Amino acid sequence: MTTVRVCSVDQLPASAGAVVADIEGRRVAIARDSEGALHAFDDTCSHANVSLAEGEVEGRLIECWLHGSQFDMTTGEPVQLPATVPIAVHQLEVDDEGGVHVTLAGS
Template sequence: MTKQLACMVDDLGPEEAMLVELDGVDGAPVPVALVRDADGDFHALSDVCSHGAVSLSDGEVEGCLVECWLHGSQFDVRTGKPVQLPATQPVPVYPVTVEGDRVLVDVDEPLAVAS
């Protein structure tokens, strides 16, 4: 596991999202939607919507959901599962660690999506 600096805690307020590009195991950039939910917890998921292949970080965050701006699919930021059509496939979710004022993300191995 390789934790990478994604942002500083103060870079995102509650119910905000931002795009960060981190280095994948093969050196290629991995687009990650870094989201802070309504409770102030940080989550990292693939920035690419599984339905429309557009940036999730450009969508609205409400509670623990991020909405794709193109077709309105909503994803639970904790699990990556779609909770609103038209998306039916989950997006990868990555481990997040907060160390002091630094938000770290590990894109080497996405978390398993529970059924």
């Protein structure tokens, strides 16, 4: 498995929100939830093929801005229709210097 440094913590939203990183040709959202925890997951909604990072974060959920599907950022499971297919969740770690590192699922 390859772990990639994608950004530093101070480049992420200070409150709930997400940014997108390109990791090995894959669009990955790096998000801060409402509790301040960080998550990494595929940025593309499994229902509508649009960026999830452009949606709203509430608690541990991110909502697709197009049709309102919601996904649990810790599991990738859809919790609100119309999406029924989960998104991939990736391992995220923050080093002692504040670097955010992601290991892609299945890599």
